[in-house]
Amino acid sequence: MRAEIIAIGSELLTPFRLDTNSLFLTSELNKFGLRVTHKSVVGDTPEEMRSSFGQALERADVVVTSGGLGPTDDDRTRETVAQMLGRKLYRDEGVFQKIQERFRRFGRAMPEINARQAMVIEGATILPNPKGTAPGLWIEARGHVLILLPGVPQELRGIFENEVQPRLARLGIKQRLYTRELRITGIFESDVEERVSPLYPQYPDVEVTILAAPTGIQLHPRLWSEDAAKAEAQLDELVKRMSLVLGEYLVSTRSESLEEVVARVLTERRATIAVAESCTGGLLAERLTSLPGSSAYFVGGVVCYSNELKTSLVGVPAELIEAKGAVSPEVALALAEGIRRRTGASLGVGVTGIAGPTGGTPEKPVGLVHIGIADERGPRASEFRLPGDRERIRQFSTQRALDMVRRYFLFPA
Amino acid sequence: MRAEIIAIGSELLTPFRLDTNSLFLTSELNKFGLRVTHKSVVGDTPEEMRSSFGQALERADVVVTSGGLGPTDDDRTRETVAQMLGRKLYRDEGVFQKIQERFRRFGRAMPEINARQAMVIEGATILPNPKGTAPGLWIEARGHVLILLPGVPQELRGIFENEVQPRLARLGIKQRLYTRELRITGIFESDVEERVSPLYPQYPDVEVTILAAPTGIQLHPRLWSEDAAKAEAQLDELVKRMSLVLGEYLVSTRSESLEEVVARVLTERRATIAVAESCTGGLLAERLTSLPGSSAYFVGGVVCYSNELKTSLVGVPAELIEAKGAVSPEVALALAEGIRRRTGASLGVGVTGIAGPTGGTPEKPVGLVHIGIADERGPRASEFRLPGDRERIRQFSTQRALDMVRRYFLFPA
Numbered sequence: 001m002r003a004e005i006i007a008i009g010s011e012l013l014t015p016f017r018l019d020t021n022s023l024f025l026t027s028e029l030n031k032f033g034l035r036v037t038h039k040s041v042v043g044d045t046p047e048e049m050r051s052s053f054g055q056a057l058e059r060a061d062v063v064v065t066s067g068g069l070g071p072t073d074d075d076r077t078r079e080t081v082a083q084m085l086g087r088k089l090y091r092d093e094g095v096f097q098k099i100q101e102r103f104r105r106f107g108r109a110m111p112e113i114n115a116r117q118a119m120v121i122e123g124a125t126i127l128p129n130p131k132g133t134a135p136g137l138w139i140e141a142r143g144h145v146l147i148l149l150p151g152v153p154q155e156l157r158g159i160f161e162n163e164v165q166p167r168l169a170r171l172g173i174k175q176r177l178y179t180r181e182l183r184i185t186g187i188f189e190s191d192v193e194e195r196v197s198p199l200y201p202q203y204p205d206v207e208v209t210i211l212a213a214p215t216g217i218q219l220h221p222r223l224w225s226e227d228a229a230k231a232e233a234q235l236d237e238l239v240k241r242m243s244l245v246l247g248e249y250l251v252s253t254r255s256e257s258l259e260e261v262v263a264r265v266l267t268e269r270r271a272t273i274a275v276a277e278s279c280t281g282g283l284l285a286e287r288l289t290s291l292p293g294s295s296a297y298f299v300g301g302v303v304c305y306s307n308e309l310k311t312s313l314v315g316v317p318a319e320l321i322e323a324k325g326a327v328s329p330e331v332a333l334a335l336a337e338g339i340r341r342r343t344g345a346s347l348g349v350g351v352t353g354i355a356g357p358t359g360g361t362p363e364k365p366v367g368l369v370h371i372g373i374a375d376e377r378g379p380r381a382s383e384f385r386l387p388g389d390r391e392r393i394r395q396f397s398t399q400r401a402l403d404m405v406r407r408y409f410l411f412p413a
Numbered sequence: 414m415r416a417e418i419i420a421i422g423s424e425l426l427t428p429f430r431l432d433t434n435s436l437f438l439t440s441e442l443n444k445f446g447l448r449v450t451h452k453s454v455v456g457d458t459p460e461e462m463r464s465s466f467g468q469a470l471e472r473a474d475v476v477v478t479s480g481g482l483g484p485t486d487d488d489r490t491r492e493t494v495a496q497m498l499g500r501k502l503y504r505d506e507g508v509f510q511k512i513q514e515r516f517r518r519f520g521r522a523m524p525e526i527n528a529r530q531a532m533v534i535e536g537a538t539i540l541p542n543p544k545g546t547a548p549g550l551w552i553e554a555r556g557h558v559l560i561l562l563p564g565v566p567q568e569l570r571g572i573f574e575n576e577v578q579p580r581l582a583r584l585g586i587k588q589r590l591y592t593r594e595l596r597i598t599g600i601f602e603s604d605v606e607e608r609v610s611p612l613y614p615q616y617p618d619v620e621v622t623i624l625a626a627p628t629g630i631q632l633h634p635r636l637w638s639e640d641a642a643k644a645e646a647q648l649d650e651l652v653k654r655m656s657l658v659l660g661e662y663l664v665s666t667r668s669e670s671l672e673e674v675v676a677r678v679l680t681e682r683r684a685t686i687a688v689a690e691s692c693t694g695g696l697l698a699e700r701l702t703s704l705p706g707s708s709a710y711f712v713g714g715v716v717c718y719s720n721e722l723k724t725s726l727v728g729v730p731a732e733l734i735e736a737k738g739a740v741s742p743e744v745a746l747a748l749a750e751g752i753r754r755r756t757g758a759s760l761g762v763g764v765t766g767i768a769g770p771t772g773g774t775p776e777k778p779v780g781l782v783h784i785g786i787a788d789e790r791g792p793r794a795s796e797f798r799l800p801g802d803r804e805r806i807r808q809f810s811t812q813r814a815l816d817m818v819r820r821y822f823l824f825p826a
Contacts, residue, residue, distance in 0.1 A: 012452075013448075015440035015443070017624070018431050018432075018435075018436065024428070026428045030428065038426075038461065039425075039454040043451075051468075051472070055464075209424055209427055275716075280699075281699050281703070282698030283695065283699045284695070286694050286695035290694070292769070293771070294694070294718075295718055295719070300716050300722040302714070303702070303713050303714035303716070304713050305702065305713045306713055309712060312755070313726060342726070343725075356705070357705050
């Protein structure tokens with residue numbers, strides 16, 4: 001079964017905004033057995049909308065629209081669809097009262113224009129909106145289903161989860177999409193492909209999407225099947241074989257981010273961590289504290305941009321910086337060791353490097369980063385030469401640092 | 414004149430990827446007088462492509478496609494367009510040699526499949542690709558222009574800037590889009606609208622798009638006009654009047670981010686800054702160091718998650734934390750004062766708050782944040798109650814802290 005998604009709104013045709021709702025909708029429609037074969041963005045003029053809606057209804061079994069259900073003159077989805085289907089619009093008193101109540105709850109009188117949002121297309125099923133005023137509409141016409149949803153993401157999600165999901169389930173589509181997600185880090189995208197692609201011929205029905213970012217690589221095996229048990233077994237087997245060839249580069253097969261895996265192992269081992277970072281400017285601490293509950297393992301950090309602070313706050317000897325340079329394995333070791341000692345954390349991490357765009361030399365180019373990690377037995381350091389601009393080098397550096405922490409626990413040398 | 418954008422590729426119909434090229438293309442097309450009236454994403458099957466291309470060519474003067482020009486069997490844009498227009502495909506020897514040379518330059522033999530990328534549609538103008546193998550194609554047909562570009566963003570941009578821009582300029586479209594950008598912070602989106610919307614009736618031809626994020630609000634006034642001087646003057650006047658009503662909430666009328674404005678004033682005043690942050694976990698230091706050259710004003714920072722570190726690294730008296738609590742104006746002041754003293758920066762900033770989701774109490778709820786700022790005359794603090802989840806609270810907190818630094822210099826109390 002085929003689905004199409006249409007986002008409505010002139011602001012989505014500017015250089016400033018993308019239709020991000022379609023990612024959520026695609027994931028949801030796939031779960032219920034609908035392949036998304038076309039997505040579009042149209043302005044809010046009735047001609048544009050009529051042309052796009054009409055074509056979509058011809059091609060697809062289910063069409064989902066987002067946007068154009070607001071209270072203003074620019075919100076013309078309801079009128080346009082009614083006209084296109086030759087149906088009447090009427091004011092639904094139940095919806096009207098709910099909108100009035102909603103305004104009353106917030107201590108306001110309902111502005112007159114909001115009455116428009118109580119207009120409903122003849123024969124449509126009203127999908128109550130738990131987070132806003134405009135309800136969604138479920139319309140069956142010409143053997144197809146047309147689902148109108150508001151464009152505000154949390155309203156769209158609320159209606160989808162409460163009202164659309166159970167109705168899609170009742171369509172009884174046997175073929176469903178089954179998926180897995182593997183997260184990988186510390187290896188190039190091309191190397192991941194080289195390792196996993198020899199497995200593909202044995203799984204001809206599985207499509208694998210690969211995504212690469214400074215925060216790691218994701219593999220998404222996806223399989224359309226009518227047989228849940230068989231599909232799950234096949235994906236489990238493929239994931240197991242992928243895991244074997246990916247080895248210690250595999251971060252998770254359960255959609256966990258590297259931050260989550262590091263948080264989990266630190267918590268399991270009852271370890272604590274502190275960081276002293278230079279070129280990453282706070283990003284490593286930020287990533288370590290991005291998860292709720294991080295105070296259980298994260299003690300603190302120092303962003304020592306100047307050499308003086310490396311000495312005064314972390315205790316790196318000034319002579320060492322003088323002799324070896326701030327970007328050196330020795331200083332990375334001293335940062336890791338120093339922050340561990342000064343904070344009492346069980347693990348210290350030190351990062352020093354050249355994020356650029358300036359500051360590089362032939363011997364120490366932009367992208368050179370040293371990362372140290374210290375425990376009670378002493379420190380060790382690794383050197384990296386990272387590609388990209390300032391932002392990417394900072395992202396890659398923190399990725400490597402977090403991965404060193406992961407490996408410290410899971411693959412001790 | 415109307416333009417449509419079509420992105421081709423089955424991975425763009427998964428829940429993982431958006432067609433971000435269309436933002437760049439929209440901005441560029443607008444500059445040359447083309448309004449984008451429709452965007453779509455289609456899979457790589459010829460039927461899908463034919464249906465979308467055909468409709469777009471009927472509706473729009475210019476159609477730009479991205480993707481489907483690669484070397485594999487899935488890359489069918491060339492074949493499909495040739496067939497649709499009833500034109501032949503031929504191998505262009507010039508293109509073929511360039512592809513071979515490119516592989517030679519990287520020390521590789523050209524794989525046979527890449528020969529496909531030298532296939533060209535009869536009558537098309539070849540648009541050389543400075544960053545990849547597949548050239549773009551400029552095709553005039555049925556009174557319309559069809560521009561085929563590769564999907565890799567840097568290749569698409571390279572071809573667009575070198576080859577498409579001058580050709581669009583030669584279309585001689587008189588009406589162009591003129592734009593401005595205002596950045597605002599420290600005020601709600603609805604308050605921005607309340608202040609600026611009374612100006613709209615006097616500028617009926619100007620469309621204003623408003624974007625809100627934790628990193629501030631953007632206003633984009635846009636005006637289509639055939640008279641450049643008149644349009645620029647009108648926008649200048651509107652920006653001046655918007656600036657007046659926005660007052661000190663206005664960060665920039667020159668597309669500068671808050672980080673850039675803060676960097677500029679710190680540099681101009683020859684001031685230096687250091688930060689001690691708790692709930693923001695390093696994000697404030699990260700934002701202050703995100704720009705090249707930040708070592709000129711950023712001395713360093715401490716992420717003092719634990720109370721012990723607030724005392725040992727920043728010198729906040731343990732008794733003060735005991736008496737007032739870690740999240741208190743007094744501790745924010747002591748953090749600002751302490752980090753200033755310990756680092757020798759001219760300005761110290763301290764942030765303490767509750768980012769959640771846990772840790773809130775009725776008196777000190779999630780979202781309560783105290784920010785202190787200290788100079789040689791002593792510290793002062795402000796209290797904020799910020800909305801949203803952990804990530805938003807951290808973002809908003811750093812936004813408020815950076816804005817306090819901006820106001821410290823530009824609007825001294």
